[in-house]
Amino acid sequence: MYKLKQLENGVCSANGFYADGISAGLKSENAKDMAFIYSESLCEIASLFTTNKMTAAPIRHFRKKGDFQTNFILINAKNANAMTGKAGVRDIEEVLSTCENSIINPVMSSTGVIGVRLPKEKIMNGMKLFSLKKKNPHAAAQAIMTTDSFSKECAYQVTLEDGSSFSIGAMAKGAGMINPAMATMLCFITTDAKVSKSEMQDILDEVTQTTFNAASVDGDTSTNDTVLLLSNASSGVYNKEAFKEALHKIMLFLATEMVRDGEGATKLVTYKVTGAKNDKEAEKVAKALSDSLLVKTALYGEDPNWGRIASTVGASGVEADEETLSISFDTLCVYDKGTLLFDEAMEEKASLVMKKDRFTIVCDLGISHGSFTSYGCDLGYEYVKINADYRT
């Protein structure tokens, strides 16, 4: 048995971790745009990166280093350092070569516009403003935002039966170019749990499938997606089950916060698919629903258009049949195995569900026992506005 307790200090919640965010002039109006995470002792790293073939330079730089430990992550917003070729990696090496002596094997992570070389001078000048022993996790979380409208942090302390404890803390950014494919967006997680590198990687892989990989804003997978999980083991404490549960809570919270903050989104919708031929087919349906433009615009219009949901299930390529399918909005069943239940009275009730800012759409395929849950948002005018002139 163990207890979980939520903490308030983001990536500084675990023992021995420091972080801050500063303004290096990359964003306008002195907004914070550079952050670091620093650990007093060297950390084991578990990592997950985008499956996008146009892998951004920071990811290629990380992979080039092979197997290593680190105590420092440098993060910048506003420039993704993607599609910048070998020069992009050299820019990172040059920037990181100016780190002070206590920093070992530093890594870099970037987010922002694709296809523009890194503003090295500004970044190196910004690094001079860093003071490693700062504990400003909220400033760090703000600095890594791009089109995000709020920062995203989560942390838990795990206390075991014998009174010993460890903590896990995290921050993430992401509001657009969000689609399940390994890792999505940037997320940095720190822990003082005494967990081995390989077990930490296994758990990260597993938890990602039902959290970040179950979230979608727009079906576009970024060039820079990164999840880094750092452990400095400084608590000396570990329990696998508890570690996994706490990590799952943190990652699911951050994944759904990202969707809730989806560009222009007004609703967070959970798609619970059950009764599929197998879990893989349920996942296909759940993701087709969270990605369908017609479903997303109906959500925005608060229109209980269950026909579009049925059509999307049918188009997803899985085994499905209108005679076994049922669809509910929260607990209100609107279509039941071939029976049209929808009349004016029900439309009114369904509209009330649609007006909520969080609700669940349940699709039971009635074929077998496969299930999957995904998280999506609506698509409205703001999404178009944000993305029609993101660069300008």
Add this chain to the structure above:
Amino acid sequence: MYKLKQLENGVCSANGFYADGISAGLKSENAKDMAFIYSESLCEIASLFTTNKMTAAPIRHFRKKGDFQTNFILINAKNANAMTGKAGVRDIEEVLSTCENSIINPVMSSTGVIGVRLPKEKIMNGMKLFSLKKKNPHAAAQAIMTTDSFSKECAYQVTLEDGSSFSIGAMAKGAGMINPAMATMLCFITTDAKVSKSEMQDILDEVTQTTFNAASVDGDTSTNDTVLLLSNASSGVYNKEAFKEALHKIMLFLATEMVRDGEGATKLVTYKVTGAKNDKEAEKVAKALSDSLLVKTALYGEDPNWGRIASTVGASGVEADEETLSISFDTLCVYDKGTLLFDEAMEEKASLVMKKDRFTIVCDLGISHGSFTSYGCDLGYEYVKINADYRT
């Protein structure tokens, strides 16, 4: 050798075909909402239907009849007769049982809202307004529109070297729920060519791959997608090569007209993908580009954001590498195999291309010789507006 000449009479261009559109009160304000196509003699039929598993009742009714010839298609807008189960098929049988005696094996095709029973009374009253020997192809094309902002017709006459000739005419509807998957949307094609049923089906299958199946408005595949090609053979003339070329011209025109009329679309963009590992991978990239929300909103913003194009290529799952990729807007190369060409001067030139209402985005993957061309549109405020309250 043969000659092609464009004709103006849509589905009445081929000898012996009649059509008309009338108002049966399904749409508001007496707009035309029901159409028919009638042939003096029985026709062989080639057909293609949606791959959506929630197949609409008209398609299940058609398939239930097995192998047959017909001389009559009834089409209604405003109600898709989808997700209506066995009752939906019985409704069609009841409606078609009121056809006059000269009509043999009539078929029905529907488009509109999903999940509402067919308004049989209105439709049967509407059928009384039909007069079979009418040649009003434009009225028919207008009657089958839903969110379309213009009707879509195309016809060609083929004249062979010996002076003999045959014709092919077509009408189509479609502006939303448009995504390549067998057939997409409704399309009716009539011909007097003396072509066998099996050859007609083979040619229809082949031509669909590079026309309707290469078009996308929103990545959503409808429950009602239907292409019917009817031949009454009344010309007694046929030439395979000419038939295929004319059919390809007609279907490509209608497919691109649908995309141009994509809900809220202001641009028709051709995605020409070359240099892929094989044609299948090129198709994957071309369709990923025409479906990407981030590419579509950049198009709407007339923002030459080639980074999103590169990211979409990378995310599409095919073999790709930033060191071999190049991207052009029409003939303007903006990214060349790892070289960032994009500066202010080029941005200005690229913006001029983006302002055109038709242009081509060329992605050469530089891997091998696979190629595919797809057709897409931008996504703006109007798309959201149309789809946030389609039913209301």
